[in-house]
Amino acid sequence: MEVTTELIVQALWDTLYMVSISLLFGSIIGIILGMLLVVTRKGHILENKLIFSIVNPIVNTFRSIPFIILLVAIIPFTRLIVGTSIGTTAAIVPLVLHIGPYMSRLVENSLLEVDDGIIEAAKAMGATPLQIIYRFLLPEAFPSLILSITTATIGLIGATAMAGAVGGGGLGDVAITYGYQRFSTITIFVTVIILVIIVQVVQSLGNILERKIRRV
Amino acid sequence: MIEFKNVSKVFESNDKKIHALNDINIVVEKGDVFGVIGFSGAGKSTLIRTVNLLEYPTSGEVIIEGKNLAMLSEKELCEEKKNIGMIFQHFNLLNSKTVFDNVAMPLILSKKKKKEIEERVYEILRFVGLEDKAKNYPNQLSGGQKQRVGIARALATNPSILLCDEATSALDPQTTKSILNLLKKINEEYKITILIITHEMEVIKEICNRVAVMEEGRVIESGSVFDIFARPTTETTRNFVRSVVRDEVPESVYKMLKENEYTSRVFKIDFLGASSGQPLISRTAKKYQVDINVLFGNITELQGMPFGNLIVELIGDDVELERALQFICNQDVEVKEVSENGSHYGTHRASAMGYAIHG
Numbered sequence: 241m242e243v244t245t246e247l248i249v250q251a252l253w254d255t256l257y258m259v260s261i262s263l264l265f266g267s268i269i270g271i272i273l274g275m276l277l278v279v280t281r282k283g284h285i286l287e288n289k290l291i292f293s294i295v296n297p298i299v300n301t302f303r304s305i306p307f308i309i310l311l312v313a314i315i316p317f318t319r320l321i322v323g324t325s326i327g328t329t330a331a332i333v334p335l336v337l338h339i340g341p342y343m344s345r346l347v348e349n350s351l352l353e354v355d356d357g358i359i360e361a362a363k364a365m366g367a368t369p370l371q372i373i374y375r376f377l378l379p380e381a382f383p384s385l386i387l388s389i390t391t392a393t394i395g396l397i398g399a400t401a402m403a404g405a406v407g408g409g410g411l412g413d414v415a416i417t418y419g420y421q422r423f424s425t426i427t428i429f430v431t432v433i434i435l436v437i438i439v440q441v442v443q444s445l446g447n448i449l450e451r452k453i454r455r456v
Numbered sequence: 457m458i459e460f461k462n463v464s465k466v467f468e469s470n471d472k473k474i475h476a477l478n479d480i481n482i483v484v485e486k487g488d489v490f491g492v493i494g495f496s497g498a499g500k501s502t503l504i505r506t507v508n509l510l511e512y513p514t515s516g517e518v519i520i521e522g523k524n525l526a527m528l529s530e531k532e533l534c535e536e537k538k539n540i541g542m543i544f545q546h547f548n549l550l551n552s553k554t555v556f557d558n559v560a561m562p563l564i565l566s567k568k569k570k571k572e573i574e575e576r577v578y579e580i581l582r583f584v585g586l587e588d589k590a591k592n593y594p595n596q597l598s599g600g601q602k603q604r605v606g607i608a609r610a611l612a613t614n615p616s617i618l619l620c621d622e623a624t625s626a627l628d629p630q631t632t633k634s635i636l637n638l639l640k641k642i643n644e645e646y647k648i649t650i651l652i653i654t655h656e657m658e659v660i661k662e663i664c665n666r667v668a669v670m671e672e673g674r675v676i677e678s679g680s681v682f683d684i685f686a687r688p689t690t691e692t693t694r695n696f697v698r699s700v701v702r703d704e705v706p707e708s709v710y711k712m713l714k715e716n717e718y719t720s721r722v723f724k725i726d727f728l729g730a731s732s733g734q735p736l737i738s739r740t741a742k743k744y745q746v747d748i749n750v751l752f753g754n755i756t757e758l759q760g761m762p763f764g765n766l767i768v769e770l771i772g773d774d775v776e777l778e779r780a781l782q783f784i785c786n787q788d789v790e791v792k793e794v795s796e797n798g799s800h801y802g803t804h805r806a807s808a809m810g811y812a813i814h815g
Contacts, residue, residue: 357548364508365562365613366537368530375561379552453552455593 243418243427252434254328254409258400262335263393269340270392271385273299274347275373285359285369302341308402310334315406331400331408339396346388354380383454390446394439411435458484458507458617458651463516465502465673476502477513478673484666486616489643489650491660491681493696494670500653503670504619507651508540509533521616538566541610541648545622547602549594549609555581556590559608566613580608584638600631607638611646618642620652624659636662657696661685661758669693682759686728701764702754705794709751709767713794720771722751723781726790729761736787737768744780746772767794 276295280288305313311334318333319325354377362376378385401412411431419428465477476499484490494500505511506518509525517524525536549558556577563573581587584604594602603623610618620639624632640663643650652664660667660681668678669692677684677693685701688694697703705724713722725736741748748768755764770777785791 355546355548357544357546358550360510361542361544361548363510364537364540364542364619365565365609366534367565368534371565375565376550380550382552455595 243414243424247414247418248411248430248434251409251411251414251431254413255397255400255411255438258328258331258335258403258408258410259393259396262332262339263389263396265332265336266339266343266392266396267389269336270343271347273341273344274351275377277344277348278351278377279369279373285363285372299341299344302337303345307334307338307399308405310338311402311405318406326407328403328408328410331403331406331410334406335396335399335403338399339392342395343388343392346392347385350381350384350388351377353384383450386446386450386453390443390450393442393446397435397438397442457486457519457521457649458482458490459517459519460503460506461517461519463503463506463513463518465499465506465511466514475673477506480516480673480675482668482675482678484649484651486649487643487647488666489639489652489664491652491654491664491667492670493654493657493660493667495655495692498670499673500670501621504621504651504653507617507619508537508542538562538613539615540617540619541613541615542619542621543603543606543610543623545625547594547599547606547626549602549605551594553593554590555586555592555594555597555605558594558605559612562609562612576612577608580611583611584608598631599627600634603627603631603635604638607635607642611642611648614646616648618648618650620650620654622653622655625654625656629658632656632659633662639663657700660696661700661756665759669696680759682729682761682763685758685763686726701756703765705767706752709794712751720749720769721777722767722769722794723784724765724767724792724794725784726765726792727755727762728790729763729788736784736789737766740780740783743783744772745776746770746780 273295276291277299278284279286280292280295282289282292302310311331314334314337315325318330321333322329324330358376358380359372362372367375400408400410401415403410404413404416411434415428415431418424419426419431460480460482463477463480464475467474467476478499480503482490482492492500492503502511506513507520509518512526517526520536520540523536525533528536550561553561559577559580560573563576568576578587578590581590584607586601586604586608589597589601589605594605597605606623618639623639624635627635636659639650639652642648643663650663652659654660664681666679667681667684668675669684669690670676671690671692676690677688684693685697688697703726709722737748737750740746748770750766750768752767753764755762755766757763770780772780781791
C-alpha cells in the first residue's frame with residue numbers, strides 16, 4: 241500500500257479532530273480543576289482542605305501516568321463513555337484525561353500569577369467569591385491563560401502521535417506504520433514537516449492573541 | 457465613626473504566636489482625617505484591615521457607625537463594605553480593564569443600572585481630574601494617575617469611610633502632595649472620614665488632624681496632631697517628629713559658642729502655635745538694647761498654625777539681655793538656653809522660664 245496525498249490529508253484531518261475536541265474538553269476540565277487548586281488552597285477565597293486534598297493527588301496521579309499506558313489502561317472506561325475502544329473518537333477520551341490535569345497545573349500557575357493585591361481590593365469592595373473569580377481572577381489571568389492553552393495544545397499534538405496504539409489514526413500513526421515499519425523515510429519526513437508547521441502556527445497564534453489581549 | 461475596642465490580633469505560624477495587635481483602643485470621629493504612623497511591622501496594616509475585615513480581630517471589636525461588622529452575615533458584610541472605600545500602596549487596579557471599567561467595578565458588583573454607572577463613573581473621574589483617561593488602561597498611566605483611579609474606584613459607591621493603606625508610599629514627593637491635597641478635598645467636600653496608615657510623618661503633618669503612633673502592635677501615643685508634634689512623649693514619636701521638623705541644635709552652634717568670648721548667649725525658641733505669627737525677633741530687638749542673630753531656623757505649618765524652632769544669639773549687656781529674655785519668655789513660646797559645654801540647655805533659667813510659659 242502506497243502513501244498517498246489522500247492518506248496524509250486524512251491523517252492531518254484526524255489529528256486536527258483529535259486535538260480540537262480533546263482541547264475543548266481538556267480546557268474545561270483544566271480550568272475547573274486549576275481554579276479549584278487555587279481557590280481552595282490555604283488562605284485563599286474558598287479555602288477548603290477537603291476539596292484541595294482530593295483534587296491535588298488526583299491531578300498528580302494522572303500527570304504521573306505516561307500517556308501510552310493511560311491510553312490502554314482506561315480502555316474499559318473509554319468504551320463506557322464513547323461506546324468503542326478503538327478509532328479516532330476512542331482516542332479522544334484518554335487524550336482528555338491526559339491533557340485536562342496537565343492543563344490544570346498550567347491554569348493554576350496562571351491564576352497564581354495574579355497579584356494578591358487585586359484579590360484584596362476585590363474583597364475590600366465587597367465582591368463575593370464567585371464575583372472575585374469571574375470579575376477579577378479570570379480577566380487578570382486571561383493573557384497568561386492563553387499561553388497556557390497554547391502550551392497544552394502543542395503537548396496535545398505530541399500525544400496524538402500515540403493514538404495509533406488504539407487505532408486513532410493521525411499524522412503520528414502514519415509516520416509509525418508507513419514510515420518506521422515500512423522503511424519509508426520520505427513519509428516520516430513529510431509528517432514531521434507538517435507537525436512542525438502546525439506547532440509553529442499554533443504557537444504564533446497563541447503569542448499574537450496573548451499580545452493583543454495584553455495590549456503591548 | 458470607627459471605634460477600636462480592645463482589639464487584638466494574633467497570627468499563628470509554626471507554633472509561634474505573633475501579636476500583631478495588642479489591645480488597641482482608638483476612636484476615629486466622623487469627619488476626622490486620622491493618621492496611624494509606625495515603622496514597618498508595627499501592626500498598622502493589620503489594624504486598618506480589621507476595619508473592613510480583611511483581617512478578623514482575634515479579640516475585641518471594631519465598631520463602624522455603630523455596627524460590629526464581624527457579627528454580620530456574609531451577605532450583609534458585602535453590603536456594608538460598600539460603605540468603606542479603600543486605596544492601596546500599589547493601587548491594585550485591574551490591568552485588563554480600562555480606567556472606566558476599573559472605577560465602574562464596585563457599581564457593577566452592586567448590579568447598578570448601566571446608565572447610572574456611566575453617570576457616576578464620569579462624575580467621579582471628573583472629581584479626581586481623570587475624565588480624559590477613561591478609555592486608557594492602567595499601564596498607560598503614571599503612579600499618581602493610578603492612585604487617582606484607585607481613589608475614584610474607592611469613592612464610586614459613595615462610602616462614608618475611606619481607608620488609605622500607605623497610599624502615597626510608592627509616589628514621589630510632588631505626586632504625594634497632590635494626592636494628599638485630593639484626599640483633603642474629599643474629606644472636606646464629601647465629609648468622608650479618612651483613616652490613613654503611613655510611615656511618613658510628612659503625610660500626618662500635611663493632612664491629618666489626629667494621629668496615633670504604633671509600635672510593636674500597641675498604640676504608644678495618640679492625640680491631636682499639634683499636641684503630638686509639640687510634646688512627643690516617647691522616643692519613637694520624637695524621631696518621627698524630627699523627620700519633619702529637626703529640633704536638635706546643630707554642631708556648628710556649639711562650635712561657635714566654644715570659640716566666642718562670653719558676651720552673648722544662645723537660646724532655642726520653640727514656636728508651638730499662634731504666637732509665631734508675631735514678629736517676635738524684630739520686636740525684641742527694637743524694644744531692648746540687644747542684637748539678635750538668628751543662627752538656625754526651622755519653621756513649618758501644622759494644621760494652619762506655624763510650628764518649629766529658631767536658634768538665636770542674643771548680644772548685649774547683662775541687664776538688657778535679661779529684660780529682653782523675659783520679654784521673649786512672656787510670649788507664647790518655649791525658650792531654652794543652649795550652653796557651650798554641650799549639655800544642650802542651661803538649667804539656671806529653667807524654673808523662671810517654666811513659670812513664664814505656664815503663667
